[in-house]
Amino acid sequence: MNFRMLVPAALVAALVTAIAELPPSAYEAMQAKATEHVEITVLRVDISPGENAESQKVELTALVDKIHRSEGKLTPGEVIPIVYTITERPRGWSGPGEIPLKANGDKSVAYLNRDGDHFVPAAGVMSFSNF
16 A cells, blocks of 8 residues: 555544544443433423534423432422533434433433533433433
8 A cells, every 4th residue: 555545544544533433431431420310301392593503402491300419419309401402413424422302201311410500411422321
């Protein structure tokens, strides 16, 4: 293989590696670092335009059903706001998974961090799932 072919191949390999899905251990580490590990019921979902044409801002209103860990002293029965962005990716996209869009009535675990007056998903695509 000559040098002219090697450089583009290396660049493509580096790009694919840079945007590849994270390994399960990375999500497990993010879950372990989350300040809040709770179980929730989604009460309301509001979706608005994001910062660009491919993104949408998601604002959940959720009822805390059960506490597993809470540095913020959340309590069962508390209603909390959870805010995050979802982005429409082109077909064939290879990169970190998208945080799932929740629906009214959904029940799930939630790994969260506080961000001012609301909470944000702490473990990317695995913020609302256990391994």
